Amino acid sequence: GDSVTQMEGPVTLSEEAFLTINCTYTATGYPSLFWYVQYPGEGLQLLLKATKADDKGSNKGFEATYRKETTSFHLEKGSVQVSDSAVYFCALSVPANQGGKLIFGQGTELSVKP
């Protein structure tokens, strides 16, 4: 079945360091791919998305490129801030006629130290 695998956390970085969180997926069709962010005690917020191969999603300095050949959607940011500390979830979408649900990776906790 469809699945998402993320690199394990926690990831601890110093402020202004470069961030990469790896995400790979398995899907039978052509899913859309998402990164969600969860701050402590809150629900999930969409960070960015890509709907087809070679699309690049970007938001708030974060980027991820939909790579069909490597089935990957790695999240990157050139210079992290303390306020980026959160849990990041990679997800893919199942089409609406198959339920329209999201399948999540296990989440990667990011901690940025000043």
Add this chain to the structure above:
Amino acid sequence: GAVVSQHPSRVICKSGTSVKIECRSLDFQATTMFWYRQFPKQSLMLMATSNEGSKATYEQGVEKDKFLINHASLTLSTLTVTSAHPEDSSFYICSASLPGQGWNTEAFFGQGTRLTVV
């Protein structure tokens, strides 16, 4: 973007009582809503898909008699945890999708409800 509101954000109840959690789409009509459960430092586990006007579809291993879902209108779905026990303590999150999105299903999430059963 679309807004989903979940209420309450935090609830403490006694063992054996029932708790209702509401999920509302504030500025769009959601024919489909999803209920997730999240354990500490873990990912979201889909419990059920709630469809307006029909019965919810539960994931394998989720007790439908314990977690009652009602999607009575296009803007409201409720999750009732019946006869709650301490092992039901968890963070429950709802989401709603914009209708007719095909593969591009984007979900909007509520703030989550922290349930503690004592």
